[in-house]
Amino acid sequence: MTLSLPARAETGGDGLRQDLSRAMITLCALNFFMADVQAGIGPFLGVFLQQHGWQTGPIGSVMTAGGIAGMLATIPAGAFIDHTRKKRLVVIITGLCTVLGSFLLLASQSGVVVTLSQLATALAGAAIGPAMAGMTLGIVRQKGFNSQMGRNQAWNHAGNMVGAGLSGWLGWRFGLPAIFFLSAGLGVLAIVSVLAIPERTIDHEAARGLEDDAEHHGGGQSDNLKAFLRHKPLLVLAACLCLFHLGNAAMLPLYGMAVVSAGHGNAATFTATTVVVAQAVMIAVSLLATRWIARRGYWIVLLVSFAALPVRGIIAGTFITHWGVWPVQALDGIGAGLQSVAVPSLVARLLKGTGRVNVGQGVVMTTQGIGASLSPALGGWLAQGMGYATAFYTLGCLAVLSIVLWVGFGSTIRSASDCKA
Numbered sequence: 001m002t003l004s005l006p007a008r009a010e011t012g013g014d015g016l017r018q019d020l021s022r023a024m025i026t027l028c029a030l031n032f033f034m035a036d037v038q039a040g041i042g043p044f045l046g047v048f049l050q051q052h053g054w055q056t057g058p059i060g061s062v063m064t065a066g067g068i069a070g071m072l073a074t075i076p077a078g079a080f081i082d083h084t085r086k087k088r089l090v091v092i093i094t095g096l097c098t099v100l101g102s103f104l105l106l107a108s109q110s111g112v113v114v115t116l117s118q119l120a121t122a123l124a125g126a127a128i129g130p131a132m133a134g135m136t137l138g139i140v141r142q143k144g145f146n147s148q149m150g151r152n153q154a155w156n157h158a159g160n161m162v163g164a165g166l167s168g169w170l171g172w173r174f175g176l177p178a179i180f181f182l183s184a185g186l187g188v189l190a191i192v193s194v195l196a197i198p199e200r201t202i203d204h205e206a207a208r209g210l211e212d213d214a215e216h217h218g219g220g221q222s223d224n225l226k227a228f229l230r231h232k233p234l235l236v237l238a239a240c241l242c243l244f245h246l247g248n249a250a251m252l253p254l255y256g257m258a259v260v261s262a263g264h265g266n267a268a269t270f271t272a273t274t275v276v277v278a279q280a281v282m283i284a285v286s287l288l289a290t291r292w293i294a295r296r297g298y299w300i301v302l303l304v305s306f307a308a309l310p311v312r313g314i315i316a317g318t319f320i321t322h323w324g325v326w327p328v329q330a331l332d333g334i335g336a337g338l339q340s341v342a343v344p345s346l347v348a349r350l351l352k353g354t355g356r357v358n359v360g361q362g363v364v365m366t367t368q369g370i371g372a373s374l375s376p377a378l379g380g381w382l383a384q385g386m387g388y389a390t391a392f393y394t395l396g397c398l399a400v401l402s403i404v405l406w407v408g409f410g411s412t413i414r415s416a417s418d419c420k421a
Contacts, residue, residue, distance in 0.1 A: 033190035035159030060380020066118030067373020073126035078362020097124035138207030157282035164275030209357035238367035245371035247398030250379030281333025289341035308335035313396015
């Protein structure tokens with residue numbers, strides 16, 4: 001894989017060029033290990049709690065509690081990332097939170113402890129998104145952001161895939177508790193990786209969208225947070241993602257529980273398979289997303305990502321069987337893989353020069369979090385009261401609203417994203 005170094009490497013001497021090259025490579029390693037920090041034990045939580053006597057409704061509710069906490073923390077976390085020069089420290093703290101959350105959940109499955117564990121994981125997830133985007137933008141700047149994000153996300157999905165594969169094998173061989181030790185170990189490796197990024201490679205002004213003095217609004221004053229309420233393209237993007245994740249977030253854990261409950265698979269190995277299939281597709285899609293964006297634009301790429309969910313819901317509700325994981329999770333890979341690159345890249349493009357890029361990332365992540373935090377509770381209670389099939393059909397239909405909104409404001413999104421150089 002050929003890396004294109006930022007322009008400042010040409011004037012920074014051999015030392016800076018080497019540090020920048022090292023930072024770009026280490027970003028990939030960090031994203032690989034950070035995958036578990038962002039997801040925690042993810043879809044394994046549902047089957048783990050099921051084995052300890054929990055019902056689908058309470059499982060969904062406790063996952064929603066963590067999602068709400070992460071949602072409330074995301075915008076403040078983005079604002080903090082815009083202003084702090086300790087971005088590496090933020091990533092280290094998130095790794096420690098994941099390690100702590102894993103061991104809390106392993107120690108006890110009481111309602112209070114499980115909720116605390118989900119809160120720790122959610123707060124870590126709230127900070128890690130803006131922190132990783134800010135560090136990447138600070139290292140490669142706007143010109144190299146799309147390409148580096150594609151590489152970052154490919155390695156992130158690879159980390160999820162390897163982590164899920166190892167989790168499945170460890171869960172089958174040693175039981176589900178082994179998965180918690182794996183999550184903690186990967187968190188430690190993420191901390192080691194971020195320490196390997198040279199601090200001087202991060203341009204903290206570029207990290208917030210201010211690369212040149214000419215781009216500082218009013219002598220360096222950043223846009224007020226209220227400006228986001230008047231930024232129509234950003235609001236449309238946020239609303240579409242909220243609706244999408246309201247339908248999408250519960251699909252993976254629910255499908256794992258549905259198939260296992262029907263007696264079609266081992267809890268650990270089947271759940272691992274659902275993740276591996278999706279992440280394998282996401283790796284390829286992430287690497288191709290940058291090229292598709294350059295050729296087709298952000299609007300059409302995100303439209304394709306939204307359209308994948310209704311089809312996924314129909315298949316999941318119709319085929320609750322072990323082989324259904326292939327089409328269900330392949331569609332998840334297409335939708336999530338495209339969004340993982342297109343969304344942060346589009347936000348950085350829309351807010352270039354404002355000094356509020358990471359707050360903008362936080363705003364979008366918050367709206368995603370609103371949908372994602374409500375999704376497990378909605379899906380869990382639907383499955384408990386009306387059956388798994390009805391839950392999948394209902395969740396899939398929510399993405400139709402995203403498509404209608406995205407198409408309705410298509411000209412606004414296209415003009416705003418195309419006019420940003």
